[in-house]
Amino acid sequence: MADIPFIHTHDFKYGIAEPQSTLVTRVTADNPGPYTYTGTGVYIVGTKDVAIIDPGPITPAHTKALDDALVGxxxxxILLTHHHADHSPMAKPLAAKYGCKIYGRPPKKNTVDGTGVQMEAGDDPGFAPDIIIKDGDGFxxxxxxxxxxxxPGHTSNHMCFALCEENALFSGDHIMGWATSVVIPPGGHMGNYLSSLRRIKGKNYDIIRPTHGPAITNVAxxxxxxxxxxxxxxxxxFxxxxxxxxxxxxxVTHxxxxxxxxxxxxxxxxxxxxxxxxxETGRVKCSGATTLAGQYSAL
Incomplete structure (x- = not known):
């Protein structure tokens, strides 16, 4: 397999507002796991008027940490990369408390019908942006x-956010420094995911800041x-x-x-x-629906 230069050293503390650059501060929620790594990294962008990217889960400790970070x-x-429950639930209480709007895209269904498979932290049932955004929108x-x-790829509604002043990309779960991202049909789509990766590569960002784990500086x-x-x-x-x-x-076992x-x-x-x-590319056929229960053969 291609040797991805994963980064497994990650200097952070839970519940503390930690400066990452002149304009970026990170607060890490205490929700580590096999899909969240050390937890959800919430980014605060700006010094006075600020934006939050992926405010994370609702817990008393995380609520206090964000309130402390927002003093002054x-x-x-509030910008949401997608609708997973480790990324977006805190958006509603934060927006109500601080009187701001939530920005994001609505999702498609994120599990395969009939399988009962739940991935990662699952979907956020309360995901409801106030303002629906599209590619190229500015804030x-x-x-x-x-x-x-x-x-799109990890999910259909996945958004990254580029910080123009630092040529930086907040990549959500699209690209992570510690592991690959899972692509979950039907909301997730491998063809779209590959296209999105190529698009990001072509933009020549100086740094990528994922929601989970350390920043990536050797971007290309x-x-x-x-x-x-x-x-x-x-x-x-194949x-x-x-x-x-x-x-x-x-x-899978093979x-x-x-x-x-x-x-x-x-x-x-x-x-x-x-x-x-x-x-879709004509190399494989499936007898029946393309689900986990399908029978597949090479053409």
Whole structure:
């Protein structure tokens, strides 16, 4: 597989507003896990009038940490990358408390019908942006300007946000420094995900700040390694079909021999997303619906 230069050193403290740059502060929620790594990193952009990107989960400790971080500041925008429950639930109480608007895109369904599979922290049932945003929309404060970059793939509604003053990208779950991102059909789509990765690579950002884990500074080679990894994984899925594996879980145990079995559900969704993409590109066929229960064969 392509060697992604993952970053597993991450200097942080829970519940503390930690400066990341002149304009960026991060508060990390205490919700670590196999999909959230050390927890949700909430970014505060600006020095006086500020925006928050992905305010995270609702817990008493996290609420206090954000309130402490906002002392002396005017919260003007809450920007959401997508609708997962480790990213967006705090948006509503924050908006009500500080009198600002929530900006984001509505999602499509994020699980495969009939499977009962729940990924990551699950969806946020209360996800309801006040203002629906689109690619290229801009948001400004006294000393900052952000631009929305639509990056469907991880989910259909996934948005990144570019900080113009620092040529930086807040990447949500689209690109992470510590692991690859899971693509969950039908809301997630592998073809869209690959296109979104290539788009980000072409923008030549100086730094990427994911919601989970450390910042990425070797941006171009890191994103290219992400792309190469996905393309190689797709060939592994195709090879598994040629070897005689016809269903998703057989392919998971054949391909993913070195991962924590707790991550098998994520691996299954990744295999399924690759199979759907292979069907769409005419290399694979499925007898019946393209779901976890489908029977697949190479053409």
């Amino acid at each position: 500041k005017n919260l003007t925008h 400004t404060g006294k000393d900052w300007s952000l631009k929305a970059v639509h990056t 080679p890191f994103v290219q390694a992400y792309i190469d990894h996905r393309l190689e994984r797709e060939e592994h899925v 090879a598994a079909l040629q070897f005689g594996h016809e269903n998703v879980m057989d392919m 391909i993913y021999t070195d991962i924590d079995k707790r991550l098998y559900p994520a691996a299954a969704m990744s295999v399924l997303s690759h199979l759907i993409h292979l069907c």
